[in-house]
Amino acid sequence: MSDIPHLDGHKLVHLDPACLKPHPDNPRTHSKDQVRKIAASIKRFGFRNPVLVDDENRVIAGHGRLLAASELKLASVPVVQLSGMTEAERRAYIIADNRLAECAGWDEERLASELAAIASFEPEFDLALTGFDGGAIERLLEEAFAGPAGTDAEPEIDADAPLVSQAGDMWILGNHRLIVGDARDPAVLDVLMASESAQMVITDPPYNVPINGHVCGLGKVRHDEFAMASGEMKAATALQA
Numbered sequence: 001m002s003d004i005p006h007l008d009g010h011k012l013v014h015l016d017p018a019c020l021k022p023h024p025d026n027p028r029t030h031s032k033d034q035v036r037k038i039a040a041s042i043k044r045f046g047f048r049n050p051v052l053v054d055d056e057n058r059v060i061a062g063h064g065r066l067l068a069a070s071e072l073k074l075a076s077v078p079v080v081q082l083s084g085m086t087e088a089e090r091r092a093y094i095i096a097d098n099r100l101a102e103c104a105g106w107d108e109e110r111l112a113s114e115l116a117a118i119a120s121f122e123p124e125f126d127l128a129l130t131g132f133d134g135g136a137i138e139r140l141l142e143e144a145f146a147g148p149a150g151t152d153a154e155p156e157i158d159a160d161a162p163l164v165s166q167a168g169d170m171w172i173l174g175n176h177r178l179i180v181g182d183a184r185d186p187a188v189l190d191v192l193m194a195s196e197s198a199q200m201v202i203t204d205p206p207y208n209v210p211i212n213g214h215v216c217g218l219g220k221v222r223h224d225e226f227a228m229a230s231g232e233m234k235a236a237t238a239l240q241a
């Protein structure tokens with residue numbers, strides 16, 4: 001289909017994505033990861049939210065969904081035409097459609113409860129389809145099943161008990177080696193690696209950035225500062241780390 005007929009009353013039609021024209025100056029960006037998430041959502045739930053276009057087939061809302069449709073190689077997508085918009089209204093709505101959703105917040109307690117309910121209805125359901133990453137989902141579910149924060153008593157530590165492990169100790173766990181030490185100290189790594197080279201390294205280096213002002217939860221959660229590398233290191237030390 002090369003043209004979209006006039007749709008009285010914003011009638012829903014299904015059209016070839018190739019005939020739709022994304023806004024070339026769309027200020028909203030879509031990462032590959034986000035497009036993959038949208039595609040996964042469409043694959044599981046169907047294309048439930050139509051693409052909005054103007055009288056000239058230009059996309060007003062649904063750029064991300066259109067990219068996902070391309071990734072899924074869909075032959076058609078649901079489309080609703082919005083007629084009679086001025087150029088200023090069209091461009092403003094493209095921004096508003098995205099920005100207004102960002103202004104909403106999350107009630108973490110209710111969100112955790114909803115995720116837990118989904119998991120109880122269908123234990124194998126992929127909760128990542130909600131758009132949240134695995135780490136956030138895990139934390140929310142832990143809070144949902146553990147109850148309100150602060151209800152679990154902290155374990156007591158016997159200061160007189162003998163130490164099980166201390167700095168410098170090496171633990172041999174089958175084919176794995178675990179050392180107690182500072183990962184920033186090259187000497188510790190030399191002992192751990194025993195002159196061998198690693199095939200892969202998964203690490204979270206100390207970027208010397210404080211939590212406050214840089215990291216936040218979904219709403220009411222506030223993370224504690226790191227024990228080290230929270231902005232107190234000098235530039236040269238941070239680069240070496």
